[in-house]
Amino acid sequence: MTEGPAGGVDPRLLPYGVAVRYSHPSAATSPAPGLWHLAIRLPDGRVGLAVGRCADSGGDTTPYAPTSVSAALVNSGDPVAALAAAGAGPAVCAVIGPHSRVGYALRRTTGQGPTSQGPTGQGPTGQGPTVVTAPQLSDHQVAPPDSTSSIDLPPGSTLLLSTDADHRTAGVLADCAAEPPRRCAQILAEALSPPAFPAGAVLALYRSPPNPLELRVPADPASLAVVRERLRRWLGLAGVEAETAADAVLAVGEAASNASEHAVLGVERPVELTVHASIDGEQLRCTVSDNGRWKPATGPAGASHYRGHGMKLIDALVDTAHVVTGDHGTTIEMLKELRS
Amino acid sequence: MTEPARFAVTPASDGHPPVLTVAGDIDLANVGEFESALSGARDNGKELVVDLTGVSYCDSAAVRALFTVAAATTLTMVVKRAGHITTLLGISGLDRVATVITEG
8 A cells, every 4th residue: 555656655544754765675656465564643632553473474464453443442542452452463552642741562472463472483584663853762672471461652753663673773773863753754664675674664754843843033124034934944844845935934924014014103122023833733823923003004004913915825825824913913723724 | 045135127128128137035024125125116107017937935024016017107026936925915905906926
């Protein structure tokens, strides 16, 4: 079930921040026998990720593992229950919750039943299913079977689940951790290919969103270039793709421009703009607030608030925009859906 | 990248209108310079061409300046197909009071 560039899963099918890639013995676009993946957003907003290799590599159960794992995750949100539902074979499952808190479970056995307590059975080539993070946070190699381990991912860090790995994998991840998730997955897949891994591997990557952007500047035209630059940089860190980022920069630029032009009436203290940007699930949220009072409408050129060209432009660039005005000032909130 | 604005004028010659070539970012902070460059390039003439293909950012502030020129002269704008300028021109209605040539 791979689509898109050879081995990479179509990002439109994946939750935001996730990349999935198959590295397999041939250049064919179908997955190697037995390899499967699952990447879904659960109803409560958490992300469920799992990769595995079916024990019976004839592929009879391959189409069912993701479906069973998905059902188990939607029902319980429990990685251990998800692995039990996956059937036999090495597998790893992680659930990423709010504030990028991760719970994961591994199963390393290669042919025994899901309840096997055997010692770490080796995968086809290396050390079997693996969880690695960049930056490295803890030793994942000794996760006890049938139990869930936890990691708190710092903002902007990367979580890798792989059906296989070797001693180089953590280093490869660390080196490409600044790349966008899809590029990172491509580099890792190359490292998990034949000849080092004759049976190939499937990997799932998650990049946690950066800390929200909070910027406070004087409500002055000279601040606008600073706002655009800081927002562009933050959007890059967040891995927002170029076209969406350009839409956001123009929408915020327009909103900030309106505020710096109009929100300057009769205040004893200097008027400030506060610009905020954050990612919540699949959505980018940007706000521009001022603490001033807006000049009343004096005609088309001096239209107050966001009526007229400003709001029409913003509406064309984002999915939802609303304006709230009070004695404290005015805030425009802009929401835009994202894709990996 | 936030780039300061640059303006270059090719004066009218032999039946060809003057051309103002604009590059960089235009926003509320430097729209005054843009307005001066527009009226300087137009030089009270009946036609003006503005090449905006090198503009890296502009919003309603630049559009308002272009509306003012479009009211005083025959305005032609050259813009890139990609990016937001065509959206801006459509939403503002500037494309109905001026000629737009799309490149790329």
